[in-house]
Amino acid sequence: MSDVTSVPDARGYFGAYGGRFIPEALVAAVEQVADEYEKAKADPAFAAELNALLKDYTGRPSPLTDVRRFSAEAGGARILLKREDLNHTGSHKINNVLGQALLTRRMGKNRLIAETGAGQHGVATATAAALFGMECTIYMGEVDTRRQALNVARMRMLGAEVVPVTSGSRTLKDAINEAFRDWVANVDSTHYLFGTVAGPHPFPMMVRDFHRVIGQEARAQVLDRTGKLPDAVVACVGGGSNAMGVFYDFIPDAGVRLIGIEAAGEGVETPRHAATLTKGDPGVLHGSRTYVLQDEDGQTIESHSISAGLDYPGVGPEHSFLKDTGRAEYRPCTDADAMNALRLLSRTEGIIPAIESSHALAGALELGRELGPDAVILVNLSGRGDKDMHTAAEYFGLLDTDNASDSDNASGGAK
Amino acid sequence: MTNALLDQTLAAARAENRAALIGYLPAGFPSVAGAVPTVQALIDGGADVVEIGLPHSDPVLDGPTIQTADDIALRGGVRTKDVLETIRTITAANPTVPVLCMTYWNPVDHYGQARFAADLAAAGGAGCILPDLPVEEADEWLAAAAEHGLATVFVVAPSSRDERLATITAKGTGFVYAAAVMGVTGTRTQVGELAEDLVARTRATTELPVCVGLGVSDAVQAAEVAAFADGVIVGSAFVQRMLDAASEEAGHAAVRELAAELAQGVRKR
Numbered sequence: 001m002s003d004v005t006s007v008p009d010a011r012g013y014f015g016a017y018g019g020r021f022i023p024e025a026l027v028a029a030v031e032q033v034a035d036e037y038e039k040a041k042a043d044p045a046f047a048a049e050l051n052a053l054l055k056d057y058t059g060r061p062s063p064l065t066d067v068r069r070f071s072a073e074a075g076g077a078r079i080l081l082k083r084e085d086l087n088h089t090g091s092h093k094i095n096n097v098l099g100q101a102l103l104t105r106r107m108g109k110n111r112l113i114a115e116t117g118a119g120q121h122g123v124a125t126a127t128a129a130a131l132f133g134m135e136c137t138i139y140m141g142e143v144d145t146r147r148q149a150l151n152v153a154r155m156r157m158l159g160a161e162v163v164p165v166t167s168g169s170r171t172l173k174d175a176i177n178e179a180f181r182d183w184v185a186n187v188d189s190t191h192y193l194f195g196t197v198a199g200p201h202p203f204p205m206m207v208r209d210f211h212r213v214i215g216q217e218a219r220a221q222v223l224d225r226t227g228k229l230p231d232a233v234v235a236c237v238g239g240g241s242n243a244m245g246v247f248y249d250f251i252p253d254a255g256v257r258l259i260g261i262e263a264a265g266e267g268v269e270t271p272r273h274a275a276t277l278t279k280g281d282p283g284v285l286h287g288s289r290t291y292v293l294q295d296e297d298g299q300t301i302e303s304h305s306i307s308a309g310l311d312y313p314g315v316g317p318e319h320s321f322l323k324d325t326g327r328a329e330y331r332p333c334t335d336a337d338a339m340n341a342l343r344l345l346s347r348t349e350g351i352i353p354a355i356e357s358s359h360a361l362a363g364a365l366e367l368g369r370e371l372g373p374d375a376v377i378l379v380n381l382s383g384r385g386d387k388d389m390h391t392a393a394e395y396f397g398l399l400d401t402d403n404a405s406d407s408d409n410a411s412g413g414a415k
Numbered sequence: 416m417t418n419a420l421l422d423q424t425l426a427a428a429r430a431e432n433r434a435a436l437i438g439y440l441p442a443g444f445p446s447v448a449g450a451v452p453t454v455q456a457l458i459d460g461g462a463d464v465v466e467i468g469l470p471h472s473d474p475v476l477d478g479p480t481i482q483t484a485d486d487i488a489l490r491g492g493v494r495t496k497d498v499l500e501t502i503r504t505i506t507a508a509n510p511t512v513p514v515l516c517m518t519y520w521n522p523v524d525h526y527g528q529a530r531f532a533a534d535l536a537a538a539g540g541a542g543c544i545l546p547d548l549p550v551e552e553a554d555e556w557l558a559a560a561a562e563h564g565l566a567t568v569f570v571v572a573p574s575s576r577d578e579r580l581a582t583i584t585a586k587g588t589g590f591v592y593a594a595a596v597m598g599v600t601g602t603r604t605q606v607g608e609l610a611e612d613l614v615a616r617t618r619a620t621t622e623l624p625v626c627v628g629l630g631v632s633d634a635v636q637a638a639e640v641a642a643f644a645d646g647v648i649v650g651s652a653f654v655q656r657m658l659d660a661a662s663e664e665a666g667h668a669a670v671r672e673l674a675a676e677l678a679q680g681v682r683k684r
Contacts, residue, residue, distance in 0.1 A: 011551065021520055023476050023547050025572035025597055027579065167482055173473065180475040185598035187574065284521040284547075285473065297495045298525025299472040 007321060012201020012288075015324065017317035020200040021284045026180075029187045034202040036107050041209075046102060053098045054213065057131070058088045062214075064221040065381075069348035070361075074368025077375040080225065082218045082246060084382045085353065091383030092214060092242045093124040097193060099210035101128035104191040111135040111190040115179045117144055117172035117238065118309030118356060119151025120383050121195030126160035128193075136160040139178040141171035144308040151387045169302040172238075172312045176286050196239025197316030200287030204316050211245025218378055219249050226376055232257040232367055235380040236359040237330065238274070238310035240319045242382035251327060260319060261363035263305035264332030274303035276315040277323050277330040285314040291323070306335040306391065309356040309383075337362040339395055342385060354383035355391065417588035418541040418566040421513040424463055425590060425624045425645060434641035434681040436461060437626055438674060439517060439650030440657075441468035442501045443493025444484040449663055451504050456667040457653060458509050460674025464646070465505065466544060469498045469518035476519075476546050478601030480651040483658060495526050499538045506539030513541035515568065515589075520548045523556070532559035542566030542589050550586045557586060568592050571617055573609040584621035590646060591617055595629045601651050611643045637680030647681050649673075 007014040022030060040046040054060040062083045071079045084092035104112060112129050113136070116122030122138040129136030138155050142164040145152050155162050168174035183192040197204045197211075215233075222230050233250050235243035237260035250256045265273035273279065276291050283292035285300060293301040293313035305311040322328035338355060341362035346352045353361060357380070364379045371377070385392070393399045428435035438457040442450050454465060470488035474481060498516065506514050516535055523531045523545070535543065542565040548556065550569060560567045566589030571580055574597065584591055595610035610627050617625045626646030631637055633652070640647045653670050660666030 019552060020549060021547055021552060022549065023572070024549070024570045024583070025574055025594060027549060027572075028574040028576065167486075168472065177473055177475045181478070181599045184476070187597060284524055286475075292521070294521070294525065296525070298522040299489065300521075 007318065008201060008205050012205070014204070014318045014321035016282070017290050017320040018201055018204055018288050020287065021289065022200045022287050023184065025184045026187065029183070030200050032107060033103070033191070036103055037202055037206050040103055040106060050099055050102055054095065058094050058098065059086065060213065061217045062086050064218060064225060067345070067349045070345055071368065073344060073348070074365045075371070076373030077368030077371050077377050079364055079368065079377050079379055080222060080230070081379050081381040082214060084214060084242065084380060085351070085357070085384035089120070089124045089127050090386065091120040091124065091354065092211060092245060092380070093121045093195060094127065095213055095245065096195065096207045096210040096241060097121070097124040097128045100191065100193045101132050101134070104134065104193070105132060107191065109189055109191045111137070111186065112193045113137045113139070113179050113182050113190055114193045114195055115172065115175040116140050116195065117175070117311060118307065118354065119144070119148040119155065119387060120309060120354070122160070122162070123151050123154045123158070125193050125195070126155040126158035129160060130158045137182065138162050139165050139175040139182070141169070141175050142166045143170040144172065147391055148308050148387050149390060171303070171308065173300065173303070173314070196241040197244045197318060198239045198286055198288060198290065198314055204288065204318055207241055208244040208248060208318060211241055212248045214242065214245035214380060215247060215249035218246060222376070222378055228376070229253055229256050230376045230378040231371060232259055232375070233378045233380070234259045234261060234360050234364045234367060236261050236310060236356050236382060237277070237315060237319060238263065238312045238356065239314070240316040242380050244316060244318055246378070246380040247322070247328060258322065258328035259363060259367065260328055260330045261333045261359045262330055263307055263310035263359055264334045265304040265306070267334055268332045272304035273332065274305040274311050274313065275332040276313060277319060278332050280313070282320065288317045290317040290320045291315050307338065307355040307359065309354070310359065331363055333359045333362045339392070341365060342392065343396065351381070352385040353381055354385045355388045357382045418513065418564055421464065421541040421566050421589045424513050428463055429624070429645060433684060434644055435463040435626065435646040436637070436674065436678050436681045437464040437466060437646050437648040438462035438653055439466040439468060439648065440653055441470050441481065441484045441488050442498040443470050443488025443491055444654070445487060445657055445663060445666070446491050447493050447497050450501050452667055453657060453670060454501070454505050455508065456670040457674050458512055460671040461678030462674050463512070465512055465514045466517045466648070466650070467498065467502055467505070467514060469495065469516060469522055471519040471522060474519065476599055478599040478651065480654050480658070481600050484654045495522055499534050502535065502540050503538035514539065515542050515544055515566070516540055517544040517546070520545055528556050529559045532556070532563045532565055536563035536565055540565065542568060544568040544570070544592055546570050550583050553586065570594055571613065573597055573613050577616055577620070580617055581620040584617060584623060587623060590624040590626045591621060592648065593617055593625050593627045593644070595627045598629065600629055610640065614643050634676040634680030637677045638683040641681040641684040647677065649677055
């Protein structure tokens with residue numbers, strides 16, 4: 001077994017997972033990204049510029065918030081939230097985007113493309129494109145453009161072109177397919193600013209590294225606040241970028257449990273879920289070997305989640321590795337449990353979380369009841385929930401019927 | 416190890432001082448059973464070599480035309496075993512025509528590399544084109560293909576640097592698939608100057624035939640490409656004929672007619 005802290009290897013493998021399964025047309029571009037990233041890592045000016053942006057533009061470090069009223073519902077365990085929702089643009093996604101945008105400029109390219117599910121990565125990419133004066137095209141599943149309409153407007157306000165993708169399941173997987181097609185055709189001028197810790201090497205490593213700041217800050221903040229390391233770190237996992245970011249610096253801390261929460265949709269016993277690590281098996285999707293929701297012929301199965309950001313049938317290869325080595329655990333959380341956690345945090349703490357992050361909150365509620373009142377649980381609150389008010393309003397029936405023309409089946413409570 | 420029938424077929428075209436016509440159609444399209452007469456029309460029209468596509472849920476290298484065909488095939492219930500059965504039926508009826516399987520990697524990986532090579536060879540297949548399997552990841556497959564007398568065709572692109580071309584062509588067998596343009600499959604009004612340069616750079620690294628694909632849709636383009644390549648690969652244009660046809664029979668006639676036109680084109684270098 002490889003050492004869990006020394007991955008990936010030179011070929012981009014985390015144990016049996018990762019690698020680079022890409023068409024020849026993209027090999028030169030992906031190698032360029034890898035080479036430029038290695039050079040950038042060795043260049044103090046790159047780190048200085050990125051750190052200045054993270055501080056003065058993003059607003060880092062993000063705070064750590066004790067949520068005592070919420071914790072009361074979690075068996076009394078002490079829950080601490082890492083507030084990535086307070087970053088500029090409203091989620092953790094900006095950390096990676098600023099790093100890759102700087103890299104794009106170093107490569108002499110002037111066009112960014114990206115996939116987005118919930119729209120958080122798309123908004124962050126459109127933001128960086130505006131900041132750096134680059135062209136920007138965002139691919140978003142047509143289903144997601146409807147359920148995350150606010151973020152579509154935000155991206156367009158920022159000057160990006162948003163392309164609704166109508167192939168396949170019309171969600172995140174298909175947005176990635178379409179972004180790859182664009183990249184193959186426009187690779188000379190364009191960087192594919194991949195938004196999660198999946199894809200071909202070096203993306204899983206590089207995106208993790210750009211998000212590592214979350215765990216670095218949080219580890220010091222928890223130590224400072226409580227005098228010890230947390231008992232567990234909890235994060236939601238779709239592709240898995242916020243989870244890798246918060247997990248990474250805790251990996252050597254053997255006493256800290258790392259728990260990823262996957263979207264179980266209507267339940268992992270139904271076909272309508274996105275719990276790749278719980279229900280999938282190893283395969284190749286979007287450029288790397290990893291767990292995939294697939295049928296017995298290796299065709300990808302459509303995933304389902306109320307959360308557009310977690311609605312993905314793959315997962316980053318390092319999570320597959322952490323699962324198989326046992327260093328991290330992965331648990332499913334249903335739409336219903338996530339939505340209840342969203343409402344609970346809103347009403348007990350005055351913080352409206354993203355539906356994605358609400359999966360982590362629901363996982364923490366369950367874990368707190370297991371661990372009891374002495375436990376300290378760090379939860380990565382990866383994003384804020386403004387974008388989800390349309391979905392939440394329908395789900396909970398929050399709108400007056402006169403104003404809710406497209407939510408006439410919302411009659412209060414869970415649907 | 417390579418495939419003798421494929422090598423002989425391409426050598427014969429070269430001996431006639433012409434390019435070979437290589438036609439692509441997906442299995443399961445327009446239906447599992449309907450793929451057989453469709454591919455037969457391609458052969459009857461004059462294709463020298465056939466590529467049967469294994470439809471995939473995530474065809475990231477394909478444009479809208481082949482995406483549509485893959486979608487039709489998968490919704491029609493095509494399975495990997497059906498793809499192999501289609502190849503078996505075609506090769507049984509056309510023993511002198513080399514039939515390759517073109518597939519994204521995950522279905523082969525999931526079927527089992529050694530098992531897929533064995534079953535493809537048993538079905539009479541001549542080899543595989545694996546557009547998202549880089550040479551660096553291909554050792555296990557190459558060993559299995561060699562054991563079963565299958566060719567492995569790798570793709571090169573205009574963005575491939577010379578030293579990388581040499582690495583790729585050293586591992587490939589049968590022929591080299593030169594992707595003429597940077598982009599996904601689909602017909603184009605211009606095949607692009609990139610193609611001729613790519614073929615020349617590829618030839619500098621290998622004795623293998625170099626065949627050009629991505630974008631060719633008519634006899635004039637086929638003749639242009641045939642002037643500098645050993646083979647002309649056409650896919651989307653055939654699929655489009657089937658999609659546009661009022662009936663499957665009309666589609667077969669249109670596929671046969673296009674193949675005949677292109678077969679004329681590859682003889683006008």
